[in-house]
Amino acid sequence: MRESKEGTAGLQKVVEVGLRVAPTAACAPAAAAAISQILDSRLDAPVRIVGIGTEGNRVVVTLAITVGTTTDITAGAASARMAVVMVADLIESLVQYDPAFTALPDPDSVDAMIGARVDEEPETLARAMCVLAGQA
Amino acid sequence: MSATTFGVESTSGMPDSIEFDDDSIVTANHRVSRRIPDMVVGDLTERDILAMAPAMVCDRIHWSTSEPMDLTKLIADLPLEARSRAWSDGQSRIWVDEGQGQQARELIRQWCTEHDVEVMNMRVESAVPFRDVDSIPGDLFAQLLLVTTDWLYPRTFAIRRKLVADLELIDDEDTRSMMYLFISDHADRFDADRVGKNGTLNFATFMLGKLRKWPQDAARAAWGRTLIDDHMHLNQAIDDSIATLHRRPTEFELASRMKTSVSDLRRRELAVAEVSGMRNYDSIISGGMGEDSVGVDAADCVDVSRDGTSFQVDAMLTKAIIDSIMTPTSSRGISPADPMALAAVYLSFWGELSRQELAAELGVLPKTAAASVQRVTSQIGTAGIL
Numbered sequence: 001m002r003e004s005k006e007g008t009a010g011l012q013k014v015v016e017v018g019l020r021v022a023p024t025a026a027c028a029p030a031a032a033a034a035i036s037q038i039l040d041s042r043l044d045a046p047v048r049i050v051g052i053g054t055e056g057n058r059v060v061v062t063l064a065i066t067v068g069t070t071t072d073i074t075a076g077a078a079s080a081r082m083a084v085v086m087v088a089d090l091i092e093s094l095v096q097y098d099p100a101f102t103a104l105p106d107p108d109s110v111d112a113m114i115g116a117r118v119d120e121e122p123e124t125l126a127r128a129m130c131v132l133a134g135q136a
Numbered sequence: 137m138s139a140t141t142f143g144v145e146s147t148s149g150m151p152d153s154i155e156f157d158d159d160s161i162v163t164a165n166h167r168v169s170r171r172i173p174d175m176v177v178g179d180l181t182e183r184d185i186l187a188m189a190p191a192m193v194c195d196r197i198h199w200s201t202s203e204p205m206d207l208t209k210l211i212a213d214l215p216l217e218a219r220s221r222a223w224s225d226g227q228s229r230i231w232v233d234e235g236q237g238q239q240a241r242e243l244i245r246q247w248c249t250e251h252d253v254e255v256m257n258m259r260v261e262s263a264v265p266f267r268d269v270d271s272i273p274g275d276l277f278a279q280l281l282l283v284t285t286d287w288l289y290p291r292t293f294a295i296r297r298k299l300v301a302d303l304e305l306i307d308d309e310d311t312r313s314m315m316y317l318f319i320s321d322h323a324d325r326f327d328a329d330r331v332g333k334n335g336t337l338n339f340a341t342f343m344l345g346k347l348r349k350w351p352q353d354a355a356r357a358a359w360g361r362t363l364i365d366d367h368m369h370l371n372q373a374i375d376d377s378i379a380t381l382h383r384r385p386t387e388f389e390l391a392s393r394m395k396t397s398v399s400d401l402r403r404r405e406l407a408v409a410e411v412s413g414m415r416n417y418d419s420i421i422s423g424g425m426g427e428d429s430v431g432v433d434a435a436d437c438v439d440v441s442r443d444g445t446s447f448q449v450d451a452m453l454t455k456a457i458i459d460s461i462m463t464p465t466s467s468r469g470i471s472p473a474d475p476m477a478l479a480a481v482y483l484s485f486w487g488e489l490s491r492q493e494l495a496a497e498l499g500v501l502p503k504t505a506a507a508s509v510q511r512v513t514s515q516i517g518t519a520g521i522l
Contacts, residue, residue, distance in 0.1 A: 013497065017482045019454075022447045058447060070498050073475045080475035087478065088458045100450035101457070103486045 012069040017087060018050070019065060020102035021094050022058040028133035031097045032126035035061060038093055039122055045086055049119040050104055052128055053111035059132045061125075062115060063090070064104055172341045175287065177279040182339045185276050186267070186328055194219075194266040195237025197244055198229040199258035210247055216240060219268050221324070224317035228255075231266045265325050281323070284340050285316045288347065298351040301495075301502050303358055315347070322346050366404045369394060453516075457481055460515040476500075480508035 023031035039047060051062035065087050067073055068080035091099045105112040118125050175182040205228050207220045218240065219231045232240040237260040248255045269277045289296075289312055296311045306314070326342045356364045373393045377385035385393065391401040461477045476498070483489045483497060484505075494509075495502040 015479045067475050067479055073479045074498055074500055081473040084461060084473040084475050084478050088462050091455060091458050098447040098451035100454040101482060101486050
């Protein structure tokens with residue numbers, strides 16, 4: 001949920017929000033394509049995949065979006081506002097897959113480990129989601 | 137006043153004696169500080185004014201009534217000398233000469249019965265200090281309170297911050313008048329003849345000492361002594377653990393530090409959390425809106441857990457939240473895409489932070505953080521999502 005970032009004033013707390021995208025197993029390939037397209041179009045955006053797993057008949061992908069440092073957030077800095085706009089855009093773009101705020105997964109969980117691996121190699125997202133869709 | 141020499145214990149690492157200018161003093165913590173000046177009203181010093189109502193030792197009888205009670209008639213009917221003075225808590229108080237407390241209580245009880253006045257929790261405090269400030273002519277005493285408040289108010293920022301942060305329904309603008317009433321209530325207990333190592337205690341110094349415990353006492357009065365003490369000790373134990381372990385303590389470590397069992401620790405934490413939940417009651421959790429809402433109002437037949445975690449409901453709620461955050465509220469000067477609102481709502485409901493923790497996380501006042509959350513939840517409620 002939070003991490004520390006080295007800035008000019010030393011370590012600053014950074015706020016990240018978790019966004020869960022939960023397509024049904026049947027929609028997983030389409031959802032993977034949509035997520036990949038968004039991530040590709042926003043290479044500089046502070047978004048990362050932090051979890052992939054299943055829940056019931058859904059494949060759940062958790063994205064972490066960095067809103068900014070607490071200083072930027074309380075001051076309403078432009079970068080923090082842009083991050084909020086990006087969260088809104090993500091929700092709008094992925095509306096078919098029930099995007100919802102969620103807590104960030106435990107870094108030691110299996111979902112988080114898969115998510116971290118996929119975040120390093122985003123091209124594996126579709127494959128991972130399809131494999132999990134088969135288990136869902 | 138000439139230069140003064142103060143003796144300081146050599147074990148503190150300081151010289152055996154230090155000479156200071158007229159206004160310098162050594163505090164109880166061995167810090168050099170400035171003497172707080174005596175208050176002055178017109179040509180009269182605080183000592184002149186308070187000398188008009190010398191300190192006495194009395195027995196005090198105090199009680200509560202369901203309706204405000206005029207004590208003038210009661211005092212006139214009592215066969216012994218009695219005095220009264222209103223404190224801001226609205227309780228009835230009468231002071232009588234030392235040793236007459238029990239007798240006065242029975243007389244007062246009898247009088248109340250005869251006059252059909254319902255009294256509650258009547259009790260006697262023996263040998264308490266009292267000043268009959270009504271005997272001070274004109275508005276001198278009120279002026280003294282005002283001058284003292286004016287002097288103390290700008291110098292007690294941290295105390296006022298804590299008061300506002302800890303207690304609901306108290307705003308910054310309330311604190312000045314509350315401080316005036318606090319000083320008025322405590323004026324009885326000021327002993328102008330008390331002598332310490334820095335000389336005689338003056339009125340503002342005495343009040344400053346009392347004000348340091350004001351937020352804690354006010355919280356105890358509002359939420360109960362046991363609960364506030366538990367809250368304080370829990371936070372203190374967690375802070376101490378973080379300072380030594382550099383991490384949040386486990387339940388076992390916390391219980392050990394508090395010299396209690398884990399089950400007792402859980403019971404205390406639950407009690408504190410329940411009150412914290414009441415203090416930070418929010419419509420997004422209960423589903424109710426406005427002053428008429430009463431707690432959680434889900435019907436028995438609804439599977440709250442399943443309903444609350446369903447993907448569609450979560451998505452709808454998320455959409456409503458982000459729409460609210462993206463909506464400008466020009467009336468309050470908040471522009472669209474409010475990152476503070478997003479961070480506050482997210483950390484409250486998905487980060488599971490209490491209002492106090494949220495405020496600490498964001499480095500703002502609890503009320504500021506709560507206002508951000510409230511703005512979003514109010515808009516969602518207005519939109520009929522909840």
